[in-house]
Every structure is written in C-alpha cells, then in structure tokens.
Amino acid sequence: MKRLLVCLSMLTSAACAAQSAENRSHSTIDPDAAYKNNCMRCHTATQQYSTRMTKTIVMHMRVRANLPEDQARAILAYLNGESEPLQTPAKQPAAESSHQGRK
Amino acid sequence: MYSPTRSVAILSLQLAMVLATAARAQQQPTPTAKSSEGGPVPVITGMMSYQSNFSPGTTDINPEFDPILLLPIGEKVLIESEFSMSMSLDRDQGQWGPAVVDHSVEYLQANYIAHPNLTVTIGRFLTPFGIYRERLHPLWIRNLQAEPILFSLNATSCNGAMLRGAAHVTKEVDVTYATYYSAASTVKVMDSDKQIGFRTSILLPSRRIEVGVSYNHTMGDNRHNMLGTDFTWNLQRVPLDVRAEALTSKEVGKSYWLEAAYRLSRLGHSPLLRNTQLVFRQEQYWLPGDPAAALNVINGMGGLPDTGTKRSTIGLNYYLSHGFRFNTAYGGNYATGENSHTWNVGLTYRFAAL
Numbered sequence: 001m002k003r004l005l006v007c008l009s010m011l012t013s014a015a016c017a018a019q020s021a022e023n024r025s026h027s028t029i030d031p032d033a034a035y036k037n038n039c040m041r042c043h044t045a046t047q048q049y050s051t052r053m054t055k056t057i058v059m060h061m062r063v064r065a066n067l068p069e070d071q072a073r074a075i076l077a078y079l080n081g082e083s084e085p086l087q088t089p090a091k092q093p094a095a096e097s098s099h100q101g102r103k
Numbered sequence: 104m105y106s107p108t109r110s111v112a113i114l115s116l117q118l119a120m121v122l123a124t125a126a127r128a129q130q131q132p133t134p135t136a137k138s139s140e141g142g143p144v145p146v147i148t149g150m151m152s153y154q155s156n157f158s159p160g161t162t163d164i165n166p167e168f169d170p171i172l173l174l175p176i177g178e179k180v181l182i183e184s185e186f187s188m189s190m191s192l193d194r195d196q197g198q199w200g201p202a203v204v205d206h207s208v209e210y211l212q213a214n215y216i217a218h219p220n221l222t223v224t225i226g227r228f229l230t231p232f233g234i235y236r237e238r239l240h241p242l243w244i245r246n247l248q249a250e251p252i253l254f255s256l257n258a259t260s261c262n263g264a265m266l267r268g269a270a271h272v273t274k275e276v277d278v279t280y281a282t283y284y285s286a287a288s289t290v291k292v293m294d295s296d297k298q299i300g301f302r303t304s305i306l307l308p309s310r311r312i313e314v315g316v317s318y319n320h321t322m323g324d325n326r327h328n329m330l331g332t333d334f335t336w337n338l339q340r341v342p343l344d345v346r347a348e349a350l351t352s353k354e355v356g357k358s359y360w361l362e363a364a365y366r367l368s369r370l371g372h373s374p375l376l377r378n379t380q381l382v383f384r385q386e387q388y389w390l391p392g393d394p395a396a397a398l399n400v401i402n403g404m405g406g407l408p409d410t411g412t413k414r415s416t417i418g419l420n421y422y423l424s425h426g427f428r429f430n431t432a433y434g435g436n437y438a439t440g441e442n443s444h445t446w447n448v449g450l451t452y453r454f455a456a457l
Binding site: 034037042047064068069 | 141142143144148173178181183216219224237238239244269270271281308311364380422426453
C-alpha cells in the first residue's frame with residue numbers, strides 16, 4: 001500500500017507539473033532542434049516515410065519516449081520537411097491542440 | 104477456468120473500444136493546412152536480424168524477426184503490438200545442438216492520449232524500468248548486440264495498465280513519468296509478474312541530458328524490489344552518445360553498464376566515415392549479499408551469471424542504406440573460472456510499410 005501511495009504521489013506531482021506547464025506560455029519550437037534533442041537520444045538515423053505513416057510513427061514515439069505534445073508536433077513537422085519554428089499557444093483545448101499552433 | 108491472461112486480454116479489448124469511442128467523440132474538424140493530407144494510417148514495421156557469436160569452442164547463430172503493427176484510431180488512440188520470433192542454434196565442441204525457437208508478445212497495448220501530458224496505456228507493455236528495456240533493446244537501435252547483464256534483471260513486460268507522459272517544468276527542463284501495475288500471468292508468450300513501479304526523469308532538452316530514476320516491486324514467488332537510475336547525454340560538440348544505467352536490489356544483486364558511442368562523421372566527409380560508429384561498453388554485476396536465499400529469484404532471470412562478473416565490449420557499426428546496419432563487436436567476460444572472449448558479427452534490417 002505504501003508503494004502504491006508513492007506511485008500515486010509521483011503521478012500527482014507529475015500531473016501538477018503538467019498543469020502548471022499548460023498554463024505557461026512557451027515561445028517557438030524549432031522542429032530541427034526538437035528532432036535532434038529528442039529522437040537522437042536513441043536513434044542514430046531515421047528513414048523517410050509518407051506523411052501519414054510518419055504521423056503514426058510519431059504517435060508511437062510520443063508514447064514510447066514520453067514526448068510532450070508540442071515536441072511531438074515539432075518532430076512531425078521536421079520529418080515532413082517543414083523547417084519553420086512552431087508557435088506553442090499558452091492554453092488551448094486538448095482536442096484542438098494537435099492541429100493548431102503552426103505559423 | 105479462470106485465466107488471468109484471458110481476462111487481461113478481454114479487458115484490454117473492451118477498454119480499447121471505449122477509448123476509441125471516446126477519441127472519436129473528442130475529434131472535431133479543425134481547419135489546418137495539413138488536414139487535407141489525412142490522419143495517421145496503419146503501419147507494419149519491424150526488423151529482421153541475423154547475428155553470429157564466436158567464442159573458443161562455441162559458435163551460435165541467432166536469426167530474429169520482430170514484426171510491429173501500429174494501428175491508429177484517430178489521433179488520440181494507438182493500438183500497437185510487437186511479436187518477437189527468434190532462433191538459437193549452437194555449435195559446441197564440433198557438434199550442432201538443436202535449434203531452439205522462441206517467440207513472445209513483447210507488447211500488445213492500447214494507448215489513449217488523454218491530455219497533452221498524459222497517456223493511458225492498457226494491455227501488455229514493456230516494463231518502464233530504466234532506459235534499456237523500453238528504448239534501447241530493439242536490435243536496430245542498440246549499439247551493441249549483446250545485452251548488458253543488467254537487462255536480465257528487468258527484461259520483462261507487464262500485463263496491466265500504465266499512466267505516462269511528460270511536461271515542461273521550465274523552458275529548459277522537462278519532467279517525464281510512467282507508473283504502472285501488472286497482474287501475474289503464466290501464459291508462455293505473454294507471461295508477466297505481479298508488479299508495480301514507476302520511472303521518472305528530468306530532461307534538459309537543449310543540453311540533451313536525461314537523468315532518470317526507476318523503482319519496481321515484484322510480488323509473488325519472485326518477490327523482490329529494485330531501484331535503478333539511468334543517464335543519457337548526447338554531446339553536441341562531438342558526435343558522442345553516453346548512456347549508463349545502474350540497478351540495486353537486496354534480493355537480486357547490483358549491476359551497472361556504461362556505454363559510449365562515437366560517430367566518425369567529424370573525421371571526414373567520406374561515406375565510410377560518416378556511416379561508421381565506434382562503441383565501448385563497460386559493465387559489472389555483483390551477486391546479492393545472500394545468494395543462496397536469492398537463488399529462486401535469480402534462477403527465474405535467464406542470462407544472469409551465477410558469480411560476480413565484469414564485461415568489457417568494443418564494437419563497430421556501419422549504417423548501410425535503406426535500413427540495413429552491419430555490426431561487429433569483441434567482448435571480454437571476466438569472472439572467477441569463467442573468463443572468455445566473444446566475437447559478434449551481424450546484420451539488422453529495419454523496415455516499415457503501409
């Protein structure tokens with residue numbers, strides 16, 4: 001039970017951190033930096049796939065590598081050949097957040 | 104007859120359907136520049152590998168095929184599965200032994216992205232303890248084909264549920280977390296222990312440094328606790344990756360591995376240099392204080408040495424085109440009465456298709 005409480009408290013802390021992050025405004029995210037800072041932690045090289053396949057693979061990696069949503073979107077942009085920095089809004093509905101924010 | 108695995112599978116499917124329905128309900132048509140390109144599509148990916156190991160008097164060959172299915176349902180739900188099939192054929196003192204075929208479900212999970220910082224996972228998933236099991240163990244990702252000793256202690260999958268995600272603490276600091284519960288299962292291809300645990304890490308993205316802490320409490324016959332820490336640093340000024348992981352447990356012993364991988368791209372522009380990587384790994388394992396008392400637990404962890412062991416391995420990887428990678432390594436195993444050296448040569452192929 002004690003261990004379960006430890007796990008729950010960890011989760012609560014993380015959720016609080018997530019909530020505070022939600023309320024914080026971030027500047028731009030460079031897709032190139034997002035790719036290098038996250039993907040290259042484990043991958044030496046990645047292959048090119050179609051845009052829709054890349055979306056699926058980024059979903060998979062978002063879960064596996066614990067990527068925040070804005071980083072996942074920036075990586076998707078990088079892999080799809082978009083190099084312009086992405087604006088991350090201060091707060092937006094979760095259902096729309098995966099579509100908005102591009103310059 | 105009650106079957107925990109069947110219950111987990113049925114529960115997983117039911118929850119996947121609920122999550123899929125919820126995700127569909129959440130999706131709203133949002134006009135974006137990219138919406139015309141369509142959403143994510145199912146992907147079949149995976150890898151094939153052929154590895155050979157040569158040590159004095161012994162040769163073994165290990166072909167392996169790991170297909171992966173990624174099945175997105177909208178942009179919030181992803182069902183994914185990896186099936187692993189491998190064969191081991193040994194030649195010892197001039198005699199070929201029987202070919203041992205092994206197969207297992209590495210993971211069969213439904214992920215629901217419930218929030219930008221929270222993903223709910225149910226089903227069978229890789230135990231998020233340290234970095235090797237979840238991130239580095241696929242043969243096309245790991246720098247050295249031989250697994251570290253420490254991997255024998257946590258090469259498990261869970262049948263249960265997991266909450267995970269990441270968030271920005273400051274502009275320069277992210278925190279990641281994963282916490283899980285697993286039920287016990289004895290089905291061969293989907294076995295698991297009853298266990299709970301978590302992993303959390305601090306990530307400095309712009310410095311490319313991550314430091315993580317993991318805890319696991321395994322219940323049942325193999326009851327034990329493990330505390331682990333991991334470190335990843337991808338240097339920016341030189342193409343060097345440094346990774347390390349350490350684990351301590353009163354019941355199963357202590358171990359660490361430290362690995363450095365250097366890409367030769369800075370030494371010249373020729374393809375030979377650009378695509379070559381040198382790797383070095385140092386590792387050590389210490390038996391628990393009372394090995395006799397821990398015998399049952401240790402015996403349940405295949406690949407764990409029965410004495411304190413040091414290993415040093417140096418390797419070379421060459422990245423060919425179209426997902427092929429050639430690898431070779433030479434390693435020394437240093438233990439009382441068990442000193443040996445092993446050559447490894449192999450080829451991996453990573454593929455993805457619609």
